[in-house]
Amino acid sequence: MTTMSETIIKIDSTGVYYRDLNARLREAITNGATKIELQNVYGQRYIGTDLNQPVEIEIFGTPGNDLGAFMNGPRIIIHGSAQDGCGNTMNEGEIIVHGRAGDTVGLSARGGKIYIRGDVGYRAGIHMKEYQGKKPIIVIGGTAQDFLGEYMAGGTIILLGLKLKDGQDHLSRYVGTGMHGGVIYVRGNIPKYHLGREVGVAKLNEKDNAVLKEHVTVFSGLFGFNADDILKSNFIKLYPRWLRPYGRLYAY
Amino acid sequence: MLFEGKSMKNLMSINNTYNDDKVIDACSIFGAMDRSGRRFSGEGVFKAVANMHDRGNGLGGGFAAYGLYPEHADNYALHLMYLSIKSKLETEEFLREHFNVVWQEEVPSRKTAAITNPPLVWRYFVDVPQGLPENQSADDYVVARVMEINTSDNDSFVFSSGKNMAVFKGVGYPEEIAEYFKLEQYKAYIWTAHGRFPTNTVAWWGGAHPFSILDWTVVHNGEISSYGINRRYLEQFGYKCTMYTDTEVIAYAVDLLLRKHNLPLEIVARVLAAPFWDEIERMPEKERNLMRAIRQTYGSLLLNGPFAVVIAHSGEMIGLTDRIRLRPLTVGEKDDMLYLSSEESAIRLISPDLDNAWSPMGGEPVIGKLKPDAQIHLEDEKEEIVSR
Numbered sequence: 227m228t229t230m231s232e233t234i235i236k237i238d239s240t241g242v243y244y245r246d247l248n249a250r251l252r253e254a255i256t257n258g259a260t261k262i263e264l265q266n267v268y269g270q271r272y273i274g275t276d277l278n279q280p281v282e283i284e285i286f287g288t289p290g291n292d293l294g295a296f297m298n299g300p301r302i303i304i305h306g307s308a309q310d311g312c313g314n315t316m317n318e319g320e321i322i323v324h325g326r327a328g329d330t331v332g333l334s335a336r337g338g339k340i341y342i343r344g345d346v347g348y349r350a351g352i353h354m355k356e357y358q359g360k361k362p363i364i365v366i367g368g369t370a371q372d373f374l375g376e377y378m379a380g381g382t383i384i385l386l387g388l389k390l391k392d393g394q395d396h397l398s399r400y401v402g403t404g405m406h407g408g409v410i411y412v413r414g415n416i417p418k419y420h421l422g423r424e425v426g427v428a429k430l431n432e433k434d435n436a437v438l439k440e441h442v443t444v445f446s447g448l449f450g451f452n453a454d455d456i457l458k459s460n461f462i463k464l465y466p467r468w469l470r471p472y473g474r475l476y477a478y
Numbered sequence: 479m480l481f482e483g484k485s486m487k488n489l490m491s492i493n494n495t496y497n498d499d500k501v502i503d504a505c506s507i508f509g510a511m512d513r514s515g516r517r518f519s520g521e522g523v524f525k526a527v528a529n530m531h532d533r534g535n536g537l538g539g540g541f542a543a544y545g546l547y548p549e550h551a552d553n554y555a556l557h558l559m560y561l562s563i564k565s566k567l568e569t570e571e572f573l574r575e576h577f578n579v580v581w582q583e584e585v586p587s588r589k590t591a592a593i594t595n596p597p598l599v600w601r602y603f604v605d606v607p608q609g610l611p612e613n614q615s616a617d618d619y620v621v622a623r624v625m626e627i628n629t630s631d632n633d634s635f636v637f638s639s640g641k642n643m644a645v646f647k648g649v650g651y652p653e654e655i656a657e658y659f660k661l662e663q664y665k666a667y668i669w670t671a672h673g674r675f676p677t678n679t680v681a682w683w684g685g686a687h688p689f690s691i692l693d694w695t696v697v698h699n700g701e702i703s704s705y706g707i708n709r710r711y712l713e714q715f716g717y718k719c720t721m722y723t724d725t726e727v728i729a730y731a732v733d734l735l736l737r738k739h740n741l742p743l744e745i746v747a748r749v750l751a752a753p754f755w756d757e758i759e760r761m762p763e764k765e766r767n768l769m770r771a772i773r774q775t776y777g778s779l780l781l782n783g784p785f786a787v788v789i790a791h792s793g794e795m796i797g798l799t800d801r802i803r804l805r806p807l808t809v810g811e812k813d814d815m816l817y818l819s820s821e822e823s824a825i826r827l828i829s830p831d832l833d834n835a836w837s838p839m840g841g842e843p844v845i846g847k848l849k850p851d852a853q854i855h856l857e858d859e860k861e862e863i864v865s866r
Contacts (some may be wrong), residue, residue, distance in 0.1 A: 244532075269529050269823030288823035309821055310806055312623060327823070328837065329806060347837050348803045370806065372802065397839065399757075400802075419760065 233365035234261045244270040244290065251387070263393055269309070274302050277290050280289075291328075294321050297338070310347070313340045324442025326368065335362035335381065339441075342366050343415065343449045345389075345397075347349055349373040354408060365445045369414075370398045376422075376462070377404040384441055386456060402464055406471050410464040411438050411455065426467040479859040505699040505807070506530035506673035508650075509788040509818040511795040515852035516560035516814070517665035522828035524661065526817075527671040528653035529824045533699075536676025537681030539655040540647025542638070542688040542695035542790055543666035545854045551642040553580050554620055555602035560598040561633035561681055569627060569634040576623055577604035585659060592654040597683050599637070599659075601644070614856050617692055617737060621716070622681075624691065628720040628818045635720070640693025641790065647672075655686075655836050668795050670788045672697035672806070678724040689721060689729040693791045696732065696838035698725040699710055699820055701807045711778035731779050732789055743796060743845055749776040750842035788818050803840035810835045817848040 227348045234255045254262055260281055264273070267287030274283055276381055278298040293314035294302055295314040307325030313332040316401050319339075322406055326344035333352045337360040345368035352373065354362050362381035367388050387396055396416045403422035411434065421427070430438065439457060486833055508527045512518055522544065547555055556573070560566040567864040573579055585599040606616045614622075624636045628663075638645035643666075648657040652673045656662070672687035672717045678701065679685060688695035702708065702724035709719045709727055715738070718731035728750070735746045749772055753761075773780070784804030797818040799807050810817035810825035811834040819827040838844050 257517075267823075268827040269821055273534070288826045290821065290823055307822055309823065326836075328808070329803065336703070340809075371837070419756075463614075 233259050234263070236263045236265065239264050239268075239270060239287070240266040242270065244272060246273060248275060250456045251277065251283070252339075254362070255281050267306075274291050274300055283459070292340075294319065298320075305330070305369065307344070308342070313338065313362075313364075317338075317360075318409055324449070326400045329368075329371075332362060332364045332381075336360055336362075336412055337362050339444075340364045341445050341448055342368070344368045346370045346374075349376050351375045351383045351408075351410075353376055353379055353385075354378040354381040356408065363441055366439050367445065367451075369396045372397075373400045373403060375402045375405055375408070375410050376397040376400070378402060378410070378466070379407040381408045382437065382441070383408070383410045384438065384445075385410065385414075386411070386442070388451070388456070389415070395420075403465070405464075405466045407466055409434075412462050412464060413459050415463075416464075421464065424466055424468065424471045426465050428463045428465060430461055430463050480736060490598070490630065498852075504533045505675050506818065506820045506824075507531035507652050507697045507699050507788050507818070508820070508824060509668070509670040509697075509785060509790065509797065509816075511668045511790075511815060511816045511846045512814050513852065514814040514850050515545075515667050515790070517667050517854060517856050519665055520656065520661050520669045523652050523669040525658040525673050526824040526828050527650070527673055530654050530673060530819075530821055531651060531653070533820060534651060534673030534675050536651045536654075536834050537649060537676050537862070538647070538672070538686035538688045539650050539652030540645060540672050540674075540688055541652065541656065541661060542643065542645050542668070542670045542697070543661075543664055544668040544693070544790060544792060545641045546644060546664045546666045547603070547642050548611055550581065550603040552738050553605060554616075554637050554639060554641055555644055556604055556624075557585065557644055557646075558602070558604040558627070559635045560600070560635055561603065563598070564597055565632035565634045569630075571603055572630075573604065574642065577602070577606060579604050579749065580656065589662055590654065590658050593648065593650050593658040593703070596648060596730065597657065599646075599722070600834050606677060611677050621691060621733070625716060625718045629657055629718050631838070637684075638688075638690045638695070639694075640695075640792065643693045643695070643697060645690050646689050647688065648684060649681055650681045663857060668788050670697050670789050670795070672693060676723075676799045677701055684721050685723045688790075689723075689726045691717075691729050691733045692737070694729050694736075695790050696725055696728045696787055698728060698787045698823075700783055700787075700800065701783045702727060702781055702785060703783035704781055706736075707778050708781065720774075727788070728781065728785075728787060728849065731781075735776070735779070736791075736810040743843065745772065746815075747796075747798055747843035747844045748772050748849070749779050752780050752799065785818065793848045797838065797844040798842075799838070799840050801841040807844075808835060809836050810846050814849070816844075829834070 263284045269290040273289035274294040282301045292311040292314045298317040301320040303322045308323045308327040310328040315334045318337045321340045323342040328347045329347035331350040348371045365384045372387045402425035425431040443453045628634040687697045705724040714732045786799045786807040788803035808822040810832045
């Protein structure tokens, strides 16, 4: 089942239990693999968890929940969709999803980059955070369902809405509820009443535009879009109006 | 006297070694429907729900199947669980007294290593007697008898009571229950499935999903924190909660709203997962007034707490989550097939090339109906006839 050519490992995941699959990933990487292909993946959880090498893992199929959880360095490419909890608390690395992603993409992420070609479910970027040089980034090609950036504490979310029709709003309601850090750049419209009360709206400044350009260019390269076309559109910037919105709530 | 109403039984007298478990995690739900009415083997469904094995913990598994009894399509198919021979004898006497029993048999099962100490499970194909009071339909009559049996002194519980459908369930993983009840021998045009991870209530055979009344069945992932309010409201209409778990109220609520109050499915979804008031205030006037009326009239049937459910009855399968989607639900479509699942991977395992896969917004129902020209028929008529 495992074939080796130089350092590229191919694993047929049919019927392999998630713990065994992750053990084999660890083993392969310990043995020096730099590229791993997982075929026939159907729902195995935690793929790539606790890996801390700059390895590339290509997944064919539908990986299970918490893909790349606590991951620290690898690059995961999914030819399919990701389920819930993709990039959960990841520290460093990249997750590239050619399909869509389920709920809570990048929850509590503290670093790394997540690129999703399609739509995402509920609570993308929930409680994402940043510290000094560590800044997680999520780029979403489609639209997002409710509670985008909920309790967001840091990092950057870019929502591109590439499949929205002219004049069509993004799906998400309660955007940035409890947001107290980080920034969300949105192409397309989110009605004001769907923004959390902690969220401010602004135009992008030069620094914002530079950040946006950098990540949209990477995104476009990955999925075959024209970055200039995307960047020509109007973007808005969502930011937290207060860094400690509930600072007084528990103060006696 | 025998069936004098008592509300709940003492479960401590029931074989149940798991009543001290309280672990918080997820259940798995799955549904598959052929909207052309083609009846298909459930083996793909067993495989799909088994792929979500880790969502459950072996303390409950079950299936609902529709269209599996064409030879008795016009009879109510009562599926009963008995915890003792005595209760079986007593309840069978009750059935003979209140129904015309056309056919009865033990639900076939096989000995397996996984299923220990199973109860007796029998099925009865029955007609209701002639000359019911004018204000009581045959369905009403059946519901009343089911409530009598479920609240009786003896240890008999109705697993399902609809026409041309059945619920098979028990304590075990769903794939183990499928094996135990030999479900590979049935064909149906809707299958729903559940793997249980009991949260707040005991694990016993009656507490496994699906829950049902008449041909309504519900499989549920989540917790209904409004159970107390929902239950008290439903009791006013004669529904008695006897299964020691929250999901039961959904089955009765759906029966009340759809069958008794004759509301369209789209409205029922708005009762169970009502839009928030701020959203209602932004609606156009007509819709706003309707939503206000719904919330005012049926406030006690609002399901609070996290849920994803697959509800089914003859000809329809519905997926619904709570308003802020605290439990997952993915929809897959391939030609006439409609799939609902806690996880997309389970659908793709049995149907890799879906035309479409998405997750509906919280509170937005996904409704699968038989197509207008649909006919309930076998996967391969010829083969079936030969094999008989």
